[in-house]
Amino acid sequence: MEFSYKDKGNYFRGLLILIGKDNIIVKEEKEKVLEIAHGLGFNSKFCDDAVNEYLENNYIDMNPPKFSSANIANSFLEEAINLSLVDRNFHVEELKWLQKVAEINEVNFEWLDQKIQEKVKESLFDENIV
Numbered sequence: 001m002e003f004s005y006k007d008k009g010n011y012f013r014g015l016l017i018l019i020g021k022d023n024i025i026v027k028e029e030k031e032k033v034l035e036i037a038h039g040l041g042f043n044s045k046f047c048d049d050a051v052n053e054y055l056e057n058n059y060i061d062m063n064p065p066k067f068s069s070a071n072i073a074n075s076f077l078e079e080a081i082n083l084s085l086v087d088r089n090f091h092v093e094e095l096k097w098l099q100k101v102a103e104i105n106e107v108n109f110e111w112l113d114q115k116i117q118e119k120v121k122e123s124l125f126d127e128n129i130v
Contacts, residue, residue, distance in 0.1 A: 003040065007068050011036075011040060012040060017060070017064075017097065018034065019040060019051075020054050021091070022094065023091060028086045032086055033047070033083070034047050045062065063104075063106075073107055076101070077102060078119075085123045090120065121128075
């Protein structure tokens with residue numbers, strides 16, 4: 001799957017927003033976001049600083065990311081669901097925000113709900129969901 005620079009930026013920004021929705025960024029969330037950002041080709045120091053300073057940064061665009069394709073949006077949502085479960089607490093604000101991402105990207109809510117249910121079930125039996 002080919003990501004434009006805009007999609008890469010939106011992907012990373014979207015994950016940052018997600019992990020901050022409960023106003024707590026746990027070590028496992030940070031590690032997973034940094035791993036994904038590295039895979040997208042971002043500079044490690046930039047990403048580390050962005051994650052460490054996220055909760056105090058008032059300049060991040062908090063709007064849900066709009067991706068250039070349904071495939072990228074679906075990939076983002078699946079990864080975001082996994083990320084939401086890293087701390088074993090699927091916060092209601094994370095769920096609401098994922099629904100907004102799905103809406104802006106015209107992703108079927110039934111698909112999203114099904115993916116969430118699948119990932120929650122997996123997380124109940126898997127020590128390492130991500």
